[in-house]
Structures are given as C-alpha cells and as structure tokens.
Amino acid sequence: MKAYIVGVGMTKFEKPETRDWSYPDMVREAASAALDDAGVRYEQVEQVPVGHCFQPSTAGQRAVYELGLTGVPVYNVDNNCATGSTALMLARQFVEGGAADCVLAVGFEKMARGALGGSSRGGDLAASPVARHYGIMAAAHGFEASPPTAQIFGNAAREHMDRYGTTPAQLAAVGAKNHRHSVNNPYAQFQDAYTVEEVLASRTVHRPLTKLQCSPTSDGAAAAVVVSERFADRHGLGARAVEIAAQAMTTDTAASFASGACIDAVGAPMSRAAAQRVYESAGVGPGDLDVIELHDCFSINELLTYEALGLCGEGESGKLVESGATTYGGRWVVNPSGGLISKGHPLGATGIAQVAELTWQLRGEAGARQVTGARTALAHNIGLGGAAVVTLLRR
Secondary structure, three states: OOEEEEEEEEOOOEOOOOOOOOHHHHHHHHHHHHHHHHOOOHHHOOEEEEEOOOOOOOHHHHHHOOOOOOOOOEEEEOEOEOHHHHHHHHHHHHHHOOOOOEEEEEEEEOOOOOOOOOOOOOOOHHHOOOHHHHHHHHHHHOOOOOOHHHHHHHHHHHHHHHHHOOOHHHHHHHHHHHHHHHOOOOOOOOOOOOOHHHHHHOOEEEOOEEHHHEOOOOEEEEEEEEEEHHHHHHOOOHHHOEEEEEEEEEOOOHHHOOOOOHHHHOOHHHHHHHHHHHHHHHOOOHHHOOEEEOOOOEHHHHHHHHHHOOOOOOOOHHHHHHHOOOOOOOOOEEOOOOHHHHHOOOHHHHHHHHHHHHHHHHHOOOHHHOOOOOOEEEEEEEEOOOEEEEEEEEO
C-alpha cells in the first residue's frame, strides 16, 4: 500500500529563549497547520509518532494533547539528529503495512543556548552512544576544548582537505549558498546573505569550520500528515498528495569505524548505503533528482553527502559546490530552505521540516525559493550514534 503526504506544517525556527512559548505551543502551531493543510481533523488520525531528544519520555503525549484527547496511540521517538525522519518513517510504515490510514508525524525541540555536547544525554562517558565515534576521533586527532560535534566534523573536514585538496573557500561556499537560500524562507532562523569571504572571516569554532558554517541550536516544530491511497481517494486529497516513493534507514556498520577516519565515523558510509537502497527501490538515480534537502549540520557534511548521494565522485564535492551545480541555475538545488546551517536545527523537528520544504517544492508552493518544475525530491537526515534516513518524494 502506498503512503502519501497530504499536509505539512512547521513553526518558524527560532534561537532558544527568543520566543515565549512552550513545546506544546510549538507543536500545536505546526501540527494544526499540517492538519489544516491536509483538510483532515485530528479525530481522523489513528497513530501519532512524535520525535524529540531533550524532553521527558512522554513529552509527545503532552504536546499532542493540545490537539485533542482522542486516546490515539502516541509513540515517543529519539534517534539523535535523525529523530524527525525516524518519526516520519514510522508513519509511512504504519500506512504501508495497513495498520493505519491516517497518521500524524510530529517533531519538535526546545533547546538550550550554546553548542551541543557529545550526545543528548549526560552520564557515564564510556556508555555514551557516541563513545566509539569520539574514540576514533581522539585516536587520530586528539580531543580539544571546542564543542565535540564541531570537533569531529571539523576533523572530518581536515581529512577531506588532506586527501582531496578541498579548500577552506569550498567549505565556506556551502555556508554562503545556504545562507543565501534562506533569505527567501520566512521559517528560517537566519535570513541574511553572506559572501564566501564573510563566511571565512566569521569566528572559528573548530578549524577549519567557522560559525557561519555550523548549524545553530534552535527551537521549533514540524508535522506531516501521512495517509494511504484509499484515504486520499475517499476524502478527495489526491490533487495535493505527494508520494513517499522510497525510504530507507541505515545504522553504523563496521565501515563506520574500520578506517579510523572521522569522515566515516560521522556517517558517510551510512548515508551512502541508505541512498543506494532508495535509488534501487524507486528505480531512480542522482540524475533524476530535482531538489534535495540534506543534513548540513556543518558545511563538511554537505560535501560528504554530495559524494554519498552520488552527485559527484569521491573527493569531488568541493569542486561541485564551487561550480554552482547545487544552487539555482545548476544541476540540482540543494537546501533551498537554507538547510540546517541557516534555517536552524531543532533536532527532533529537522527531518520533518526537510520534508515540509520538499512537499511545498513539489506542489509549486515554495514562493521565491521555488525550484522550477520540481517533480522528484530527496531528503537526507543523519544522527551520530547512528542513523541515516533517506526519503524520496515524487509527484
């Protein structure tokens, strides 16, 4: 049974403590928008997977109780930065498996100011979900005082530079592109354009990554209504439906750790495997894609993901972004929303917000950031620890 997205909604992503709202407030805003977009009442929803990383275990129930007290099953999902796409994947599986005809997938986060630590939980360092990943980094590069996530991705960037000759300007070109795209996105946390030179001149977080190449902490929520083909037909929703044509999740394998490289520890092998499964399932390839939202938590991860998705060969991603192939007028438009770097990164909401952007793009509803003629879209969402989710949307 096919699964379709018939409604999406999200809040504006905000710097933490900027707006006086609770997480139930933000979920009510995003989920109500998705239900209104679909023309579906909450009473018609049969299952609700809710993604979040920093709230208590049943915060999903507290959040969606604002929509109604229907007794609907609510599932709390936590998969680090891939949490939102994991909630969406559960929604698709409920529908494709015949367990439900109408599912609401929700993701949200209310975060603290400042850089993320090595994981979303405190406690025993040896038992940390990312202990092995940071062990790889420490063995190869040591462990410094800068934020751990910036360190491991910054060290991946250094490895890419050493192996392939990638330049600081090519890394900065990712940040400049995504900040430029966000100017036209009213949901983005930042809406200022910067040149490559300005990106390079911003404060260094962990060499070679500067502040304007790093995703911020953010508050926000996003939601999507996923339905079966029969539900869409019965309620006349087909004209606005976007098909989830293929989706795959992978977790770490031996390839993440065998090389001792941060490039692999931050998830490049997971992303490559998930993308390949999606391409094979949908019968498409990178050349068939029109628009892509990918997980640019740091500029280097956008470059690594170009290679993992097959947009270019290994080591060629710096030249690809520099050529203009991944912006308007190029071969693909990557992160028209501004991506995590400029749109923001409330962990639990990110994966669903990516899909909201792509749904608007495929419907031709993205306004000034519209990708002309977009028919096939791909979302990529990754979390250390690890999980990579790739989703192909088609209309």
